[in-house]
Amino acid sequence: KAGVTQTPRYLIKTRGQQVTLSCSPISGHRSVSWYQQTPGQGLQFLFEYFSETQRNKGNFPGRFSGRQFSNSRSEMNVSTLELGDSALYLCASSPGTAHYGYTFGSGTRLTVV
Amino acid sequence: GQQVMQIPQYQHVQEGEDFTTYCNSSTTLSNIQWYKQRPGGHPVFLIQLVKSGEVKKQKRLTFQFGEAKKNSSLHITATQTTDVGTYFCAGLDAGGTSYGKLTFGQGTILTVHP
Numbered sequence: 019k020a021g022v023t024q025t026p027r028y029l030i031k032t033r034g035q036q037v038t039l040s041c042s043p044i045s046g047h048r049s050v051s052w053y054q055q056t057p058g059q060g061l062q063f064l065f066e067y068f069s070e071t072q073r074n075k076g077n078f079p080g081r082f083s084g085r086q087f088s089n090s091r092s093e094m095n096v097s098t099l100e101l102g103d104s105a106l107y108l109c110a111s112s113p114g115t116a117h118y119g120y121t122f123g124s125g126t127r128l129t130v131v
Numbered sequence: 132g133q134q135v136m137q138i139p140q141y142q143h144v145q146e147g148e149d150f151t152t153y154c155n156s157s158t159t160l161s162n163i164q165w166y167k168q169r170p171g172g173h174p175v176f177l178i179q180l181v182k183s184g185e186v187k188k189q190k191r192l193t194f195q196f197g198e199a200k201k202n203s204s205l206h207i208t209a210t211q212t213t214d215v216g217t218y219f220c221a222g223l224d225a226g227g228t229s230y231g232k233l234t235f236g237q238g239t240i241l242t243v244h245p
Contacts, residue, residue: 051231066231073230119176
């Protein structure tokens with residue numbers, strides 16, 4: 019059973035640019051969540067999608083957005099990149115109810131210069 | 132908003148010693164989950180606790196959920212070098228609208244000296 023796949027693994031972008039990260043969940047999983055991990059702030063929730071609908075959103079500025087497609091694949095976009103956006107972005111999938119653990123992908127390491 | 136505090140931040144042990152990390156939530160939780168992240172890796176799901184006072188064991192690991200569903204602990208007996216990593220607790224708020232929104236503790240970084 020394939021795990022959660024995130025692409026790309028590494029990205030280097032310049033301040034002001036935008037970036038799109040991709041996540042393919044485990045087959046059959048309908049919920050996809052995104053997290054930002056930094057040494058200072060730890061793991062912080064960005065948003066969660068289920069059946070193409072955003073069900074929950076964290077406390078991030080509007081520059082962070084996401085979407086989910088009908089095949090449950092998800093993308094997140096960050097516009098007008100800032101140096102502070104440098105982080106490991108993790109995607110996690112689950113069947114979609116509250117009582118399952120989440121399977122994380124290996125993440126995308128974004129560096130903003 | 133919901134906060135999850137985890138202590139200690141660091142723990143250094145000799146191989147064979149026991150290890151415990153504690154989590155405390157500012158709000159009542161629907162459930163609490165534990166994850167392990169190896170250096171350079173991603174969080175890997177260990178277990179989920181749902182019921183008040185629940186205790187679960189996985190080999191040398193023992194997980195507890197408090198009676199008030201606001202605190203939890205992970206205890207490792209006789210640590211091994213393979214236990215090295217960061218252990219995170221993550222809570223789902225009991226408010227009913229917390230879909231996918233795990234609130235993570237800051238994690239406990241465990242190092243094991245052989």
